[in-house]
Amino acid sequence: MKALVDLFASIDNMIALFMKIIVTVMGVFVSFAIVTGIVSRSLLGMPIFGLEELVLMAAMWLYMLGAALASRERSHLSADFIQAFCKNETIKTVSSFTATTLSLLLAVLFVVWSYSLFSWGIERGQRTPVFGLPQYISQASLFVASILLLIYALRDFANDAAHLFIKK
Template sequence: MGRTSVGKILASALDALAILATLAVAALTFFIVIARFTEIAVVGIYEIILLAAVLMYMLGAVIASRNGSHLRVDWLDTRLTSPGARRAQRLAIATVSLITTGFFVYWTYRMFAWGLVRPQHTPAYGIPLWIPQAAFLIGSVGCFLCALRDTINALRGTA
């Protein structure tokens, strides 16, 4: 199995997980609305929605980074005409992104490690808090890897 096929499998898995998390948030939110309307008491459903929402946001960030569709200001892009200046700009953006996501990985790792050493649980279902913390760690590592890819491509001049 080649490197591109592994990448495609990972990309498909990320897309599928993001779709499932989005559907879970939408369906459970709809369920809460119906439950309130019909006065059905539902305990702890917010915990499940929160878990799915955190996963959805973090996977969305990784997917946006992977596709290069994250938010950006392209005013400078339109002003730079020199290929060398454009390469320098891409390298600067990639380097800042790499450093920023590096801090994000460090922070989420510390948060995740703290959650494992000092376990806490959600009140209704007793879900360990390291589970949503793991979603942050996965998102931060994914964004870091995309920033590393962008930095390498910018250094090569292939970005």
């Protein structure tokens, strides 16, 4: 069992490293592309056509993989009033389990919705106006992120269920 857990942890670490690299590259690209677009338009008087298409696609991947990384590290925004103000550990554990259960259900819906959007994008064959890039490239970011969010929600659900139902 420990070998399997170690294997999953190793795979998770490799995926996280890959996501961090992509997020960094996309973040740098979006930053420089926006600055380049502003400079070319305002100082040189020459807009760079199609730059917005590339920024949009990169930003979609940046935001979606960033959300997956936040979910992996459990550092996403949350309003844990009960966790902050309640001193009863049982109530805190039940609250955390309830929130994780809701997150898991929403993650399942997000996978279904994003798959539907992604497959619709492939069927429709829509392309960007300037470069003719398939729209499903940016739509795929939603689907990939939703799968990752579901995986991390399942992990958190299992951990919270273990804390709630397995007394040590």
